[in-house]
Amino acid sequence: MPVPPTASTAPAEERVREAALDLFAARGYHGTGIRQLAEHAGLSSASLYHYMGTKEDLLVAIMRTCLERLIADAEAVVTARADPEERLAELIRMHVRAHAERPRETRVVDGEVEVLGAAARAEVITLRDRYESIWQSVVEDVLTAIGAPAGEDARLARRALLEMCSGVARWYRPDGRSPLEDVADRYAVLGLRLVGVPHPSHPSH
Amino acid sequence: MPVPPTASTAPAEERVREAALDLFAARGYHGTGIRQLAEHAGLSSASLYHYMGTKEDLLVAIMRTCLERLIADAEAVVTARADPEERLAELIRMHVRAHAERPRETRVVDGEVEVLGAAARAEVITLRDRYESIWQSVVEDVLTAIGAPAGEDARLARRALLEMCSGVARWYRPDGRSPLEDVADRYAVLGLRLVGVPHPSHPSH
Amino acid sequence: MPVPPTASTAPAEERVREAALDLFAARGYHGTGIRQLAEHAGLSSASLYHYMGTKEDLLVAIMRTCLERLIADAEAVVTARADPEERLAELIRMHVRAHAERPRETRVVDGEVEVLGAAARAEVITLRDRYESIWQSVVEDVLTAIGAPAGEDARLARRALLEMCSGVARWYRPDGRSPLEDVADRYAVLGLRLVGVPHPSHPSH
Amino acid sequence: MPVPPTASTAPAEERVREAALDLFAARGYHGTGIRQLAEHAGLSSASLYHYMGTKEDLLVAIMRTCLERLIADAEAVVTARADPEERLAELIRMHVRAHAERPRETRVVDGEVEVLGAAARAEVITLRDRYESIWQSVVEDVLTAIGAPAGEDARLARRALLEMCSGVARWYRPDGRSPLEDVADRYAVLGLRLVGVPHPSHPSH
DNA sequence: TATGAATGAGATTTCATTCAT
DNA sequence: GATGAATGAAATCTCATTCAT
Numbered sequence: 028m029p030v031p032p033t034a035s036t037a038p039a040e041e042r043v044r045e046a047a048l049d050l051f052a053a054r055g056y057h058g059t060g061i062r063q064l065a066e067h068a069g070l071s072s073a074s075l076y077h078y079m080g081t082k083e084d085l086l087v088a089i090m091r092t093c094l095e096r097l098i099a100d101a102e103a104v105v106t107a108r109a110d111p112e113e114r115l116a117e118l119i120r121m122h123v124r125a126h127a128e129r130p131r132e133t134r135v136v137d138g139e140v141e142v143l144g145a146a147a148r149a150e151v152i153t154l155r156d157r158y159e160s161i162w163q164s165v166v167e168d169v170l171t172a173i174g175a176p177a178g179e180d181a182r183l184a185r186r187a188l189l190e191m192c193s194g195v196a197r198w199y200r201p202d203g204r205s206p207l208e209d210v211a212d213r214y215a216v217l218g219l220r221l222v223g224v225p226h227p228s229h230p231s232h
Numbered sequence: 233m234p235v236p237p238t239a240s241t242a243p244a245e246e247r248v249r250e251a252a253l254d255l256f257a258a259r260g261y262h263g264t265g266i267r268q269l270a271e272h273a274g275l276s277s278a279s280l281y282h283y284m285g286t287k288e289d290l291l292v293a294i295m296r297t298c299l300e301r302l303i304a305d306a307e308a309v310v311t312a313r314a315d316p317e318e319r320l321a322e323l324i325r326m327h328v329r330a331h332a333e334r335p336r337e338t339r340v341v342d343g344e345v346e347v348l349g350a351a352a353r354a355e356v357i358t359l360r361d362r363y364e365s366i367w368q369s370v371v372e373d374v375l376t377a378i379g380a381p382a383g384e385d386a387r388l389a390r391r392a393l394l395e396m397c398s399g400v401a402r403w404y405r406p407d408g409r410s411p412l413e414d415v416a417d418r419y420a421v422l423g424l425r426l427v428g429v430p431h432p433s434h435p436s437h
Numbered sequence: 438m439p440v441p442p443t444a445s446t447a448p449a450e451e452r453v454r455e456a457a458l459d460l461f462a463a464r465g466y467h468g469t470g471i472r473q474l475a476e477h478a479g480l481s482s483a484s485l486y487h488y489m490g491t492k493e494d495l496l497v498a499i500m501r502t503c504l505e506r507l508i509a510d511a512e513a514v515v516t517a518r519a520d521p522e523e524r525l526a527e528l529i530r531m532h533v534r535a536h537a538e539r540p541r542e543t544r545v546v547d548g549e550v551e552v553l554g555a556a557a558r559a560e561v562i563t564l565r566d567r568y569e570s571i572w573q574s575v576v577e578d579v580l581t582a583i584g585a586p587a588g589e590d591a592r593l594a595r596r597a598l599l600e601m602c603s604g605v606a607r608w609y610r611p612d613g614r615s616p617l618e619d620v621a622d623r624y625a626v627l628g629l630r631l632v633g634v635p636h637p638s639h640p641s642h
Numbered sequence: 643m644p645v646p647p648t649a650s651t652a653p654a655e656e657r658v659r660e661a662a663l664d665l666f667a668a669r670g671y672h673g674t675g676i677r678q679l680a681e682h683a684g685l686s687s688a689s690l691y692h693y694m695g696t697k698e699d700l701l702v703a704i705m706r707t708c709l710e711r712l713i714a715d716a717e718a719v720v721t722a723r724a725d726p727e728e729r730l731a732e733l734i735r736m737h738v739r740a741h742a743e744r745p746r747e748t749r750v751v752d753g754e755v756e757v758l759g760a761a762a763r764a765e766v767i768t769l770r771d772r773y774e775s776i777w778q779s780v781v782e783d784v785l786t787a788i789g790a791p792a793g794e795d796a797r798l799a800r801r802a803l804l805e806m807c808s809g810v811a812r813w814y815r816p817d818g819r820s821p822l823e824d825v826a827d828r829y830a831v832l833g834l835r836l837v838g839v840p841h842p843s844h845p846s847h
Numbered sequence: 848t849a850t851g852a853a854t855g856a857g858a859t860t861t862c863a864t865t866c867a868t
Numbered sequence: 869g870a871t872g873a874a875t876g877a878a879a880t881c882t883c884a885t886t887c888a889t
């Protein structure tokens with residue numbers, strides 16, 4: 028629960044963002060006070076408001092940045108690969124990497140959507156839906172490629188895959204036993220098997 | 233975001249618990265106020281304290297009940313089945329059912345552990361660890377049975393399985409397209425494939 | 438500027454209202470803080486919120502009560518008297534009395550309308566318009582009775598009369614030189630002369 | 643309530659003054675923030691302090707200018723006219739014109755005296771008293787001229803006259819039905835009748 | 848001349864909780 | 869069993885103002 032302060036020499040605006048990431052991820056949006064945020068960023072709570080709008084704006088900015096990056100990365104994967112299985116494998120690796128390397132951002136995105144007001148929520152959900160729709164079509168392509176039905180099953184599989192991969196943000200530690208690329212590769216294997224690909228061919232990246 | 237009140241004729245103690253489930257699940261612990269809780273339960277905020285200790289006690293009670301039931305159910309599964317694959321399949325079905333039928337409880341357990349104080353957190357984490365250790369050994373048994381290595385892979389697979397199945401609490405609706413037992417069966421298939429069982433033999437329950 | 442505290446033994450709800458009257462009248466709505474209000478009423482600022490909604494609600498309640506009473510009194514005058522000149526004389530006396538006896542309320546009504554939000558402002562302005570329309574028709578009747586044109590002149594006269602009489606709230610002191618009824622009678626004479634009645638017949642009440 | 647920005651090409655100092663007039667008149671001194679003032683003047687809030695002392699200084703300057711002009715104009719009227727009735731008629735016209743043409747200034751003078759600190763308040767009240775004493779003696783002269791007692795009655799009449807004429811600032815619109823000079827003339831008639839002059843002789847200017 | 852950065856103090860309102868009745 | 873009254877602490881956010889650049 029105690030979160031060490033950022034207190035670096037980085038520009039204040041960045042420190043505010045870092046503080047928000049640290050604390051929102053660790054204690055949740057409603058569990059984080061403005062004063063904690065300020066202290067963590069090494070500012071007074073009044074000064075905080077030079078670098079942000081409202082507390083909610085700060086949250087939305089974090090979510091938007093994170094989701095936009097996920098979308099861009101997913102689109103890049105789809106562009107770079109043509110083979111359905113390879114696409115899915117690479118999508119899984121990308122998602123796992125994102126959640127292992129930016130666990131704060133992704134945890135905030137995954138866990139704090141419901142605190143947003145109507146307008147902000149709509150925006151964030153639109154982004155999230157765009158990201159998920161990329162997954163959806165990639166999963167459907169794989170199911171079609173291996174001769175499986177791709178209706179309700181594809182939705183189920185997409186959800187299962189996304190949840191399973193997002194979980195990485197909850198436990199991965201960069202100083203842990205498995206290097207990140209190992210974890211990403213293994214998840215790709217698990218994911219392909221899950222959707223029904225019997226012998227995932229090219230697990231390497 | 234608007235959560236309809238319980239306002240039933242149930243005994244007050246139960247109404248308090250229901251209110252907490254509704255609101256903690258919908259808005260989070262820190263996002264739920266004592267007065268909202270009281271209003272939702274049809275009591276005054278002072279009366280609330282006849283039926284609970286502190287707000288945190290209420291949260292802990294919800295988590296404890298939920299986790300103890302999961303543990304009991306998991307132990308029952310292990311007792312009832314001997315075959316590793318069948319055990320895992322049944323464990324998955326049980327977990328999916330629990331998350332589909334009691335999404336509020338499981339969401340609270342999954343999402344609010346970090347708000348607990350040290351003592352309560354230790355207790356809850358102990359329970360969670362017990363539950364996960366049951367899964368861990370069942371997964372290991374399956375991997376051993378199919379001739380796969382069961383070290384770090386088993387931990388990875390267990391985490392992937394649990395995350396993927398817990399996600400059901402986020403999207404399952406009792407009035408949706410798939411009946412619950414279908415979803416449970418399908419998840420069992422997905423899960424077995426994930427760990428490497430090629431032709432899940434007895435998907436039915 | 439220093440306003441002596443109410444601090445009586447009156448019920449808290451009343452003390453809050455009194456405090457608001459004292460301070461809103463003396464320092465204005467925006468010049469009065471919640472903490473000053475609380476201190477003046479002998480409560481903590483948190484306790485204040487047992488007896489009121491928001492600060493604006495408190496203001497609106499004061500305005501509504503004051504305006505509704507003015508309207509009721511004006512309607513009573515119109516009902517009680519038939520002669521136009523007598524009606525106007527009595528209306529003036531009533532208005533002067535109200536502003537002399539309840540200077541805090543009337544000053545708040547006259548000076549703080551623009552701080553209200555849209556909804557509250559609409560309500561208050563509706564009440565104010567009702568009150569002024571009573572005056573308007575009484576003034577028109579007088580002008581007609583004395584053979585004067587009653588168009589734009591009546592509007593001008595009504596405004597002049599109301600402003601002149603409302604000013605009493607700014608200077609009348611109960612311990613001053615003139616008894617209230619004298620002031621009221623004299624204003625009735627001034628007012629009738631203003632609209633053009635040469636020898637106000639029944640200045641007494 | 644929304645006040646359109648000044649945003650002109652006028653020199654900054656003037657823009658600051660205009661902004662203060664707009665906002666103090668519309669929202670009151672305490673209802674106007676330094677940042678609103680700055681935005682309205684097209685400056686940053688820090689730059690504002692190049693053109694003013696404190697916020698209160700700005701308010702005092704507005705009040706002083708307005709009152710000094712009223713005093714000068716009133717003295718000019720007294721100098722220019724010898725006949726008591728004509729003096730009063732012209733004084734009324736002047737006051738009405740001032741309030742119709744500079745409603746922001748006069749509203750601020752009339753409504754924000756009590757927010758001033760002791761020193762500033764003393765200065766402003768001294769000016770106001772000087773202005774009112776001019777009126778007082780003119781009214782007394784009229785009463786004496788028409789053979790009426792001029793003691794307490796004169797004070798009452800002066801107050802009634804001033805309030806009634808100041809009210810013009812609250813409703814006069816330059817694009818309204820009556821041209822300003824009409825309004826001024828009519829108020830002169832109303833005012834003379836009010837003090838007891840039966841047939842105001844020279845209503846025109 | 849002009850402004851970003853900064854802040855201590857204070858704004859209004861809600862927090863979880865207690866207690867006398 | 870139930871609640872109105874009460875509150876210290878804290879919530880988010882704005883205040884008027886200063887200062888180095």
